[in-house]
Structures are given as C-alpha cells and as structure tokens.
C-alpha cells in the first residue's frame with residue numbers, strides 16, 4: 247500500500263481519534279497534504295455572493311476550493327482572485343480542450359494568478375502544449391469524466407473499458423510530465439499500482455456514506471471519501487454533498503474523519 251502524505255493543518259480540528267492518530271503519523275508523509283486540503287470543495291453556484299457565503303461558512307475546515315465552469319462564467323477571475331487573496335488554494339476546473347496553441351495560450355492567461363491546479367483534456371500534443379509554459383501552475387489531465395458510465399462510452403464510439411482507458415490516459419499523462427490526473431476513485435488503486443506514487447490523483451464523484459447507493463444525480467462512478475483515499479486518491483473533489491447539505495460543516499467533519507481514518511489505515 248502506498249503511503250500517503252497527511253496532516254500539517256493549522257485549523258482546529260475536531261479531536262476525534264482518527265484525525266489525531268493521522269496527525270501523529272504525519273512524519274511519514276509523502277506528499278505532505280494537510281487534512282484541510284484533502285477535500286477540494288467545488289463552488290458550483292451561479293454567483294459570487296453565494297460562493298463567498300459557502301467559503302465563509304466552511305473555511306475553518308477547508309483550505310482548497312474549486313472554481314468550475316458555472317462560477318467562472320458568472321464572475322470570471324473575481325472569485326479566483328478573492329480566494330487566492332484570502333489564502334486559499336484554488337483548482338480552476340475549466341477542462342481546456344482545444345488545439346494545442348490555444349490551450350498553451352489559455353494556460354498562459356491563468357499561470358501567474360496564484361491558481362494551484364488547472365484541468366486539461368486531450369491527446370499528447372494538447373497536454374504538451376498545456377505543460378509548455380505552466381510555471382508553478384500544476385496541470386491535471388482529465389481522464390474520463392466521473393459522470394460517464396460504460397454505456398456512455400459505447401455511445402461515443404469507444405470500445406475500451408473505462409478502467410483501461412483511464413489507466414492508459416494516466417500513463418500518458420505521467421510520461422508527458424503532467425502533475426496529476428482526475429479520475430474516479432474506482433480507478434485510483436490500479437493507477438497507483440501501475441504508476442506509483444508520483445501522480446497526483448484528484449477524485450470527484452465522492453458520495454459519503456449511504457448516499458453512494460442512493461444515486462439520483464449525474465455522477466456515475468462514485469465512491470465514499472474513505473474508500474477513495476484508501477484506493478490512492480490524494481484530493482477529493484466534493485460539491486453537492488456539502489453545498490446542498492443542511493449543515494455543510496458537519497458533513498465536512500464526517501468526511502474528514504473518514505479521510506483521516508483511511509490515511510491511518512494506509513500507514514499501519
């Protein structure tokens with residue numbers, strides 16, 4: 247089992263046993279990711295007022311936020327700059343997919359804004375172009391959207407299984423020099439096994455507890471936070487389970503307990 251980095255957090259965590267034990271094991275960290283940065287909270291709302299409200303409500307526990315298409319269309323770089331100024335890490339999830347030169351120039355637009363992670367789709371030339379002048383920005387290659395199931399792949403003319411395609415794309419991403427990939431938790435274990443610890447694995451499609459069986463939204467390849475971490479994910483992208491909860495902070499606390507327990511398990 248790969249040993250994952252963990253908690254160097256300054257936030258006041260709930261003093262539950264798994265979180266404390268995981269903190270004690272921090273010396274064995276590999277990627278040194280604090281617990282408050284394990285969950286990347288997706289700010290999938292339509293205006294900056296709502297987004298800022300979510301951040302203010304959750305930032306005692308969360309230090310990493312995702313700005314995706316919806317919020318970016320509403321506020322352009324306003325929200326990104328606000329988050330960076332507030333000391334938070336930002337994943338800008340615009341999933342660039344265009345001819346290589348356009349992607350290179352798009353990366354250039356976001357490179358010096360303090361964004362930590364950006365997402366890119368595509369083949370080798372597109373990924374190479376994204377990596378060319380990225381500076382400190384880390385590039386994640388999107389493998390296969392977590393909303394896709396096997397039938398969706400068939401409908402798009404793909405004959406490979408999702409597992410094989412994700413493994414293939416992850417290998418290409420690593421060989422090209424990408425900093426990480428986006429995949430579901432279902433593929434994380436195989437990626438770790440085949441490609442080792444270097445790639446950052448960022449995993450959406452997280453559904454806590456019994457929500458996993460419930461389904462009912464557009465995500466297809468879903469997993470609980472603990473299982474995704476145990477399978478090798480470094481960060482979990484979580485949106486609706488937190489942003490639509492009556493008590494978002496409580497949901498985060500439960501997920502972080504699960505994450506901490508999984509990290510302790512992977513170290514013992």
Ligand code: C5P
Nearest residue numbers: 288314390391392428450483484485486
């Ligand atoms: O609400 P939910 O937890 O399903 O949010 C998942 C987030 O992760 C969304 O913002 C979505 O755009 C993003 N995402 C994804 N699958 C990918 C890449 C990003 O669901 N492959």
